Amino acid sequence: MCPKNASYYGNRAATLMMLGRFREALGDAQQSVRDIYERASATSLWGMPWQHVAASREP
DSSP: OOTTOHHHHHHHHHHHHHTTOHHHHHHHHHHHHHHHHHHHHHHHHHHHHHHHHHHHTOO
């Protein structure tokens, strides 16, 4: 298992909710969202140079 994986935290949050452990579930859900946001930010930053290359090729 990879503890820095958003789906790991999301699945664990769902399991904790089913067990009635809502405070723990909230923490895991929040961590899942943070991980998704960090990955999306990194991915969009990685793609920025390619957007400029594509724009320069347009007629």
